[in-house]
Amino acid sequence: PEPVEKPPQDAVPLDFLTACGMKGFVVHRRVKLFIVLYERTVYSMDSPEDIEPRKLFSFNDATVTLDKPTLTITVTNVTEHAGGPCAPETYKFQSDDMEDAQAWFTAISKIATVVEAED
Numbered sequence: 001p002e003p004v005e006k007p008p009q010d011a012v013p014l015d016f017l018t019a020c021g022m023k024g025f026v027v028h029r030r031v032k033l034f035i036v037l038y039e040r041t042v043y044s045m046d047s048p049e050d051i052e053p054r055k056l057f058s059f060n061d062a063t064v065t066l067d068k069p070t071l072t073i074t075v076t077n078v079t080e081h082a083g084g085p086c087a088p089e090t091y092k093f094q095s096d097d098m099e100d101a102q103a104w105f106t107a108i109s110k111i112a113t114v115v116e117a118e119d
Contacts, residue, residue, distance in 0.1 A: 016043070016053070022107035023048070024100065026073075026093040035093070037107055042091075057081040057091060065115040066105040071095045073104050075112065 017023065022037040034045045036053060040060060043053040058080040065074045076090045095101035 017048075021110065022104055024104075026095055026104065028091070028093050037104075040111055055082045057089070059112060062108075062112040063115055064105060064108045064112040066101060068098065068101070071098060071101040073101060073108065075108060 016036060016038045020036045020038045023035070025032055025034050027033075028035075028044075034047055034050070035056065036043045036045065041058040042056045044056045045053045057075075057078045059075060059078045062078055063076045065076075066072070067074070071094050073093045073095070074090060075092075076088070078089045078091055079086060081089065093104065095104060
């Protein structure tokens with residue numbers, strides 16, 4: 001069988017850390033990540049100093065919710081991840097505090113369909 005080539009990672013804009021919609025640490029799948037929301041794409045990095053951000057997912061018609069008791073931000077109907085187009089997926093992130101969770105919810109809700117925050 002022929003080897004399957006992975007598509008190259010999208011080039012990251014030079015200004016993406018300064019022109020991003022939001023950046024900071026969250027917990028995703030029990031791992032603390034530094035993520036950056038730039039336009040409609042979420043990138044993950046090992047730290048703010050990481051020089052090779054990785055595309056985590058992109059979204060167009062996603063829905064975002066915030067579960068206040070658990071500080072969990074849920075993005076559903078994601079149709080593109082790092083490997084390319086995919087069946088609709090769900091990504092969940094947890095913040096360390098309510099202020100941070102609300103900031104992520106607000107940033108993502110500017111470009112996604114909003115489902116009211118759940119108390």
